[in-house]
Amino acid sequence: MIKGQNAKAVQVALGAMSGTSLDGVDAAVVHTDGVTIEAFGAEAYRAYSGAEQEILTTALGHWVGPEAEAAAQVVEQAHAEVLAGFEAVDLIGFHGQTLAHEPRGRGTCQVGDGQALAEKLGVPVVWDFRTADVELGGEGAPLAPFFHFACAKWIGASAPVAFLNLGGVGNITWVDPGKAAAEEEGALLAFDTGPANAPLNDLLRARRGLGFDEGGRIAAQGTVATGALELFLQEAYFSRVPPKSLDRNDFPEMMSLVAELSDEDAAATMTAMCAASVAQGMAHCPRPPSRVLVTGGGRHNPVLMEMLRVSLECPVVPVEEVGLNGDMLEAQAFAYLAVRVARGLPTSCPSTTGVMALVGGGTVSEPTG
Ligand SMILES: Nc1ncnc2c1ncn2[C@@H]1O[C@H](COP(=O)(O)OP(=O)(O)OP(=O)(O)O)[C@@H](O)[C@H]1O
Numbered sequence: 001m002i003k004g005q006n007a008k009a010v011q012v013a014l015g016a017m018s019g020t021s022l023d024g025v026d027a028a029v030v031h032t033d034g035v036t037i038e039a040f041g042a043e044a045y046r047a048y049s050g051a052e053q054e055i056l057t058t059a060l061g062h063w064v065g066p067e068a069e070a071a072a073q074v075v076e077q078a079h080a081e082v083l084a085g086f087e088a089v090d091l092i093g094f095h096g097q098t099l100a101h102e103p104r105g106r107g108t109c110q111v112g113d114g115q116a117l118a119e120k121l122g123v124p125v126v127w128d129f130r131t132a133d134v135e136l137g138g139e140g141a142p143l144a145p146f147f148h149f150a151c152a153k154w155i156g157a158s159a160p161v162a163f164l165n166l167g168g169v170g171n172i173t174w175v176d177p178g179k180a181a182a183e184e185e186g187a188l189l190a191f192d193t194g195p196a197n198a199p200l201n202d203l204l205r206a207r208r209g210l211g212f213d214e215g216g217r218i219a220a221q222g223t224v225a226t227g228a229l230e231l232f233l234q235e236a237y238f239s240r241v242p243p244k245s246l247d248r249n250d251f252p253e254m255m256s257l258v259a260e261l262s263d264e265d266a267a268a269t270m271t272a273m274c275a276a277s278v279a280q281g282m283a284h285c286p287r288p289p290s291r292v293l294v295t296g297g298g299r300h301n302p303v304l305m306e307m308l309r310v311s312l313e314c315p316v317v318p319v320e321e322v323g324l325n326g327d328m329l330e331a332q333a334f335a336y337l338a339v340r341v342a343r344g345l346p347t348s349c350p351s352t353t354g355v356m357a358l359v360g361g362g363t364v365s366e367p368t369g
């Protein structure tokens, strides 16, 4: 933990993210003072077993009760295992697993107890990043934008860029790297673009017992059903002015829109839905970015990437092109945000979550033992 004058300027922070795809825990180290990225460090991944995925899937939408408690246990155990493998860490940023997200209703729910993790690992843990933002009228998501701003500086961007994360849900951050700080007006605009991989994963699991459309091979053999795509794009969410955010299962009607299609056509259509929702989202950006830097698992899908290239009016490249690791960016984001929380710096602002003022979310739990 950072304590007054004895605090090191640069902290070794370990971030951990368990995303909406429910595939596993990403963990990664960032050396930072909470403003500038000094270096990226070690990384690790711990996949959930089939049984663990089942428990997490069952718990989605449960705010409390036995399902949520079982999910919390899975999340804590998996994190304890993977995080124990890191050494010489000053603090941990622990996102937990989102089970439900209704920022304008019940709030937001990430399970996994940061205090328990701090005791197990003997390292301060920053967690519960989203609640404070929601309590102040924000969406509670996305939270990676302040980190994306630091990344834009780290890569030396001189013109606006967009970071597009294609996980279970899609989210975009438009960054003006000409601004001095993330919290400066006009530096950032962020929002969830729409469903990304989660609905297609769910469809392929139900129909074929597959986890996802590896390499976009199934979609590549199909034809996009334009009628279903057009109906999907009529969803009010897409015209809503950002900031805005989504829960993983906010578009259940996607399943019925593709229900009558072959597996190949359904996969092609759902992939097109993801790309088209990003294209609609781009219209909300203050001005076109010089390029879109794609992170998250969706960048491994060439069919999706090609659809994005066709529909966006600027270059679309994986973040690896600028020296970042798209499989670890979210884990790194929560390492970076943990240092910001520990230093009392804001983690969201009106243009990233719609919150009323600058907010520094997050709880810091010290090990007591
Ligand atoms: N080789 C691949 N081909 C096609 N799709 C892939 C490939 N690798 C990963 N994906 C897709 O990316 C998903 C995982 O993405 P990611 O790890 O970014 O999700 P997440 O972090 O759980 O989600 P979120 O960002 O919404 O929290 C997989 O479930 C799959 O749908």
Ligand SMILES: CC(=O)N[C@H]1[C@@H]2OC[C@@H](O2)[C@@H](O)[C@@H]1O[C@H](C)C(=O)O
Binding pocket: 019, 020, 098, 101, 108, 140, 141, 142, 143, 144, 145, 165, 167, 168, 169, 170, 171, 192, 245, 246, 330
């Ligand atoms: C509520 C919640 O967990 N939202 C996630 C989810 O996954 C992607 C998208 O929806 C994004 O808004 C967010 O995660 C990233 C890490 C964020 O907060 O920036």
